[in-house]
Amino acid sequence: MFKIGLTGGIGTGKSTVAGMLMEKGMPIIDADKISREVIYIYPEIKNKIKNTFGTEFFDEEDNFIRRKFGDFIFKNQEIRKQYESIIIPYIKKAIFRQIKVCEDMDEEACVLDAPTLIENGLHNEMDVNILVFVDRKIQIKRVMERDNMDEQNVINRINSQMSLEEKRKYVDFVIDTGINLEYTAKQVDKIMDSIKILGDCK
Numbered sequence: 001m002f003k004i005g006l007t008g009g010i011g012t013g014k015s016t017v018a019g020m021l022m023e024k025g026m027p028i029i030d031a032d033k034i035s036r037e038v039i040y041i042y043p044e045i046k047n048k049i050k051n052t053f054g055t056e057f058f059d060e061e062d063n064f065i066r067r068k069f070g071d072f073i074f075k076n077q078e079i080r081k082q083y084e085s086i087i088i089p090y091i092k093k094a095i096f097r098q099i100k101v102c103e104d105m106d107e108e109a110c111v112l113d114a115p116t117l118i119e120n121g122l123h124n125e126m127d128v129n130i131l132v133f134v135d136r137k138i139q140i141k142r143v144m145e146r147d148n149m150d151e152q153n154v155i156n157r158i159n160s161q162m163s164l165e166e167k168r169k170y171v172d173f174v175i176d177t178g179i180n181l182e183y184t185a186k187q188v189d190k191i192m193d194s195i196k197i198l199g200d201c202k
Helices: 014-023 031-041 043-053 066-073 077-104 136-147 151-159 164-170 181-201
Strands: 002-008 028-030 109-113 128-133 173-176
Touching: 002 014, 002 164, 014 028, 014 109, 014 128, 014 181, 028 031, 028 077, 031 043, 031 077, 031 109, 043 066, 043 077, 066 077, 066 151, 077 109, 128 164, 136 151, 173 181
Parallel strands: 002 109, 002 128, 028 109, 128 173
Antiparallel strands: none
């Protein structure tokens, strides 16, 4: 099965591109969705978060207050790394399980949609990797408007990840979403044509 890595920073339009690929019939493995689910699947993750960072990030019904916790960890790289050391192994386990499901279903290809694809070495497990890119000013504006977030919190989140320019070095294709949806779709179509050729040659 041909494995495609899809990555990009917050506000780059990665979800839009993933949606376009889904419309083409591509199975999407969503690492963000997995990261939200594993906290409730594995109770030990909650316990580790509480023991490491405190109980104030959970409400009275023991639900994880993700936005509050995000504001906290994205201010400090070491704290963020502590959290990632707790949750990333569970996320990877779930990702590889879903890839195996796609293989068992005889899918020709699947897409792993992961914002930290490169940071966590998952790009090495893919056959090709795609970066969704946009100018930083547009990126900040998009996130501020979408998430009703102040500029500094947006910048903290962007700076917590590998820069888009650095990610360019590790990918095979780049999609610029800064023009319009039509241009983005044309880039997706062109890359899918190239990937089909690569897949046929594999």
